[in-house]
Amino acid sequence: MGTSTSSCRWSKPAGSCRPLRSAPRMARRAYDAADHCCQPASALNDAERKKLTTIVITVRFAxxxxxxxxxxxxxxxxxxxxxxxxxxxxxxxxxxxxxxxxxxxxxxxxxxxxxxxxxxxxxxxxxxxxxxxxxxxxxxxxxxxxxxxxxxxxxxxxxxxxxxxxxxxxxxxxxxxxxxxxxxxxxxxxxxxxxxxxxxxxxxxxxxxxxxxxxxxxxxxxxxxxxxxxxxxxxxxxxxxxxxxxxxxxxxxxxxxxxxxxxxxxxxxxxxxxxxxxxxxxxxxxxxxxxxxxxxxxxxxxxxxxxxxxxxxxxxxxxxxxxxxxxxxxxxxxxxxxxxxxxxGVDRITDVIRSQDGIAAQQLRNELLGIGASKYAAELTR
Structure with missing residues (x-):
């Protein structure tokens, strides 16, 4: 994962991490959605479904x-x-x-x-x-x-x-x-x-x-x-x-x-x-x-x-x-x-890049499109 020793997911050099400044807004969304999280989807109205959708996005990409x-x-x-x-x-x-x-x-x-x-x-x-x-x-x-x-x-x-x-x-x-x-x-x-x-x-x-x-x-x-x-x-x-x-x-x-x-x-x-x-x-x-x-x-x-x-x-x-x-x-x-x-995988992409192999790079692009993993690239980076 690169040269940084920071604990952030994507950060500047070590020690420069900042906490997520919008956390209070996300917390409010989570609180608002909590009342309905245990109800079946059929019991929710459109506004409630939107709240739950928002909190799922928040959790995954916080x-x-x-x-x-x-x-x-x-x-x-x-x-x-x-x-x-x-x-x-x-x-x-x-x-x-x-x-x-x-x-x-x-x-x-x-x-x-x-x-x-x-x-x-x-x-x-x-x-x-x-x-x-x-x-x-x-x-x-x-x-x-x-x-x-x-x-x-x-x-x-x-x-x-x-x-x-x-x-x-x-x-x-x-x-x-x-x-x-x-x-x-x-x-x-x-x-x-x-x-x-x-x-x-x-x-x-x-x-x-x-x-x-x-x-x-x-x-x-x-x-x-x-x-x-x-x-x-x-x-x-x-x-x-x-x-x-x-x-x-x-x-x-x-x-x-x-x-x-x-x-x-x-x-x-x-x-x-x-x-x-x-x-x-x-x-x-x-x-x-x-x-x-x-x-x-x-x-x-x-x-x-x-x-x-x-x-x-x-x-x-x-x-x-x-x-x-x-x-x-x-x-x-x-x-x-x-x-x-x-x-x-970042490490796997790094291996393909370092190989400087055009076929492996094309097959990597195919994989990013969801076409499927390449045996050629896998063997090259093994």
Whole structure:
């Protein structure tokens, strides 16, 4: 089970385990269902059956932590109503918030009170830089605007901490270029490095996570790939700075999600996972596993192998679909993929990987589909 000596099911390096923060909400569900657990199914009404279904899910996946994209639930700008819908979604106990977008009508203290009321835990806050920053955030040629971007990120850190989180995710959508001769690459990258160093030093107990994307909003992003992300992490050189991997962004960059996850996990620098899917060229935000099920399962395998204990965030964009149904479908898919990987066995998958045998890998994929165990793979890994 990897190199960690932690007792967590999927955790960061030894000693970094955190208790399940949504346990009180799960306990309430268990208590509500207990009155009916000994009755025959035929004696239960629909609401009671739903309670029992929820508690079964809770027991089986109590150590899995899920968050979903709040903007999929927002209608008419009503953040409070959106949070209530998220709270009513089965097995979604965490939420991510955008700053300043989701705090415009709720200050951090009021947001914390609402989250507590709903039984939701804030996983983290993400910066959202809007029109003021279209020429760049941390590499903006106007130092006044650059300073405003850094200050906005510091405000987001403070808001997130007030709400009980220790994580800020930063995606620099405008730090890039559209034409040749438009960017002083080395010097502008250094300005980005210095901005992140300032953020990391602002609160050393708070985690800063870089989310990369190869393009959009600009034609080319300054932090445009997994390799570039690794490089800038080393340049910034702060223990509380890591990366968030967005599955669709990795596909857009031509990166292999499992490859990126394994390297960050090895270094203890994987601070966030955004699961979704797409057709590689754009940030499609499709349902998890709908296009790349095997790449998703490979990433999940590495999460299990390294016993990562973070929150899995569903960064999908339901437009014609009901957001609640879509989130619950994503949850069911991820749970199924975890079950499939665990049923085959992390150690056995590791043996197949280390053999570097293409036939064994294909037969392993067949087995993950439920086609049946392979004699070839079994003999190879015996």
């Amino acid at each position: 150590d899995m932590k899920f968050a979903t994209r709040l903007n999929s639930f927002v209608s008419g700008g009503d953040v409070s109503a959106a949070l209530r819908r998220v709270a009513a979604t089965d097995a979604i106990d965490y939420v991510d918030l955008n700053y300043p977008e989701h705090f415009e009508n709720l200050d951090p203290a009021a947001m914390k009170a609402l989250l507590d009321e709903l039984g939701l835990t804030l996983n983290g806050t993400a910066t959202r830089f809007r029109k003021q920053f279209v020429a760049g955030e941390f590499s903006n040629p106007d130092e006044t605007i650059r300073r405003a971007a850094i200050d906005l990120a510091k405000e987001a850190i403070d808001a997130s901490a007030t709400c009980g989180s220790d994580l800020l995710t930063v995606w620099l959508g405008f730090d890039g270029y559209d034409f040749t001769f438009q960017k002083d690459y080395a010097k502008d990258l250094q300005r980005i490095v210095e901005a992140f160093q300032e953020l990391a030093d602002y609160r050393p107990d708070f985690r800063i996570s870089i989310e990369y994307k190869p393009y959009e909003e600009r034609v080319h992003s300054m932090i445009n790939s997994f390799g570039q992300t690794l490089d800038i992490i080393k340049r910034i050189d702060r223990p509380n700075l890591g990366a968030t991997l967005d599955f669709a962004h990795m596909l857009m960059a031509g990166d292999q999600p499992g490859f990126g996850a394994s390297l960050l996990l090895e270094d203890g620098k994987l601070f966030g996972i955004h699961l979704n899917d797409g057709n590689n060229a754009h940030d499609d935000g499709l349902m998890i596993g709908s296009i790349h099920p095997f790449e998703t399962m490979e990433m999940i395998y590495f999460l299990l192998r390294y016993e990562w204990d973070g929150v899995i965030y569903f960064d999908t964009f339901p437009i014609r679909e009901d957001a609640q149904d879509e989130a619950e479908t994503n949850r069911a898919t991820v749970e199924l993929f975890f079950e499939k990987v665990k049923a085959v």
